[in-house]
Amino acid sequence: MVQPSEAVLPLRRLWRASLPDYPLALLWTPDGSALLALPATGDLTLLAAEDGRALRHFPGHPGGNLTAHWHPTLPLLASGGQDANIHLHSLDSSQPPATLAPAKGWIETVRWSPDGTHLAAAQGKQVHLLRPDLTLVRSFGPHPGTVSDLAWAPDSRRLATAAYRGATVWNLNPDSPPQSLDWSGSSLKIAWSPNGAILATGDQTPTVHIWNFPQNQNLCMRGYETKVTALAWSHDSRFLATSGGTAAAVWDCSGPGPEGSEPLLLEAHRDSITSLAFQHHHLLLATGAADGTTFVWWPGRHPAPLLAFPLNSPVTALAWHPNDAALAIASADGQLHLCRLPTEAEL
């Protein structure tokens, strides 16, 4: 294992805040003014970007929260939980959220389409397609198993779902049949490359599957230590970072693609990687692990981490600020830290 060298600089903490329970996800508002923290149980908390003070609480889901997502342009937050409800919280109103329980079962994932016209919500073996007012357009399914994750294509016309037996690509046009990307195993996470060319899954069997649509090629990447629960694409669609052990495996999907190639292995954590986040417009990758460490890397340019931030509790979520200059880090003990990149003078 490569030890972090003396040259690793610390991330500088701007503020910290506490959550009442394990943070499942961190979500910046699209304008970057506030950060939403989604705890495992209890209310969702909106924190001010400048100092971390609590701006607002949104009612959580009885039994436990599972997912949340900001609308790309409107001041709307969708959330889902074990109570089978989808909540639609409005930032402009103090009213209780609009609520919909499409059927029985956990709402495992909610995702707005990039153009904001639809909300997709996974519930058991079905995926519900909703309008922003929560009216149901239709349901995709049943899938062969519980849908574990969703990803919209950048064109907002196709929706990819991960479940047992791989992935399915659904078309919003009801006349187009779904495309089954069956590999007979179970997928946990799914991520579309920002250019829409490649779909990647992280799997329960320690593998990653890649479907390259223009090249009509699919690949199975092996060699992982543990199930792959985190995936992150670089904004230029070149790099796919994957968890599945103490090292982050980063696949170079440019040119001929990753077939037959070796991934870059980013090795510095001492326990399994739990979170991955690429910057929105630049190429730094943040990795967080169960050992409490967060590292920031420049894949393809520097083999060792550039920046580090150690905590005493497993990292559970990472989120770059929309301006890419700050990184929010959450840990299992409910602590939340906003850190900034060092300035040029500090380098």
Next chain:
Amino acid sequence: MNSIPVTVLTGYLGSGKTTLLNRILQENHGHRIAVIENEFGEIGIDHDLVIGADEEIFEMNNGCICCTVRGDLIRILGHLLKRKTRFDRILIETTGLADPGPVIQTFFLDDDLKNNLHLDAVVTLADAKHLSLHLGSQPEAAEQLAFADVILLNKTDLVPPDQLPLLQQQIRTINALAPIHPAVRAEIPLNHVLDIGGFDLNRILQTEPDFLDPHHLEHHHHHHQPEITSVGLTTPGNLDPEKLNHWIGELLRTKGPDLFRLKGILSIAGRPERYVLQGVHMILDGRLDRPWGKAPRTNTLVFIGKNLDRDALQRGLHSCLVA
């Protein structure tokens, strides 16, 4: 962080799983218990948490029964582990028709669960009045007995006392290892069903040093040999570790789906310590235990499974002996 014990309650419909569950929950033990149920029974909850689940089995590898796990348990337990409120114990009540194999394998094959939880025991309830009927008609009933670490022969008040030995004999043929506790209305001291260490080799040997006592392992002769049986082998001498590895590996590879449980204490040539092993389908866990000391070195292996060929197993074990 301490690993949380998990107890799996199985048993055919009407065998009294919910009654036992309620007894465990109502006992004043001061523990916080999370219950995962596939069928909603009438459960008294106070400080505890009850979560409903829809049984969802999937194969981690294409078509391999030994790699089937329960997706619902992975999801539910994964979220349970994230809550700030910690639980001291987890009870899983399966449906009357559930196959215990995937439930057990989930705790050995999923990374998150493996690291934070441990399977304590499979507790199987059998309805004394209907056991013979179920065994004759429902394969699940025999499988649930075969996978058990502890068997509660419940509702014994509903059968004439002279039938009990026969019922126990019937169970023993399927599972020669699990203790059988006769009970009425699932009344049983909780230390007979909790903290058993059914998958913990060292624990088994500490608490029941003679659990592999050969007298449990007689070859039963029946006119209707059931498909699921226990086969116990004992042989003195020392085993060649390479031959043993090869034999067991090949056995699991070819017969894994039919092997439900496997437990053994073996004498490895050149090692002063006893070698203990336990397995579920193709998952095998073996380690060196305490030294033999003055005890006679011998090899004892018990298989519980379907279509077991005693003679072939015996020959296999013998082929591993150092010449």
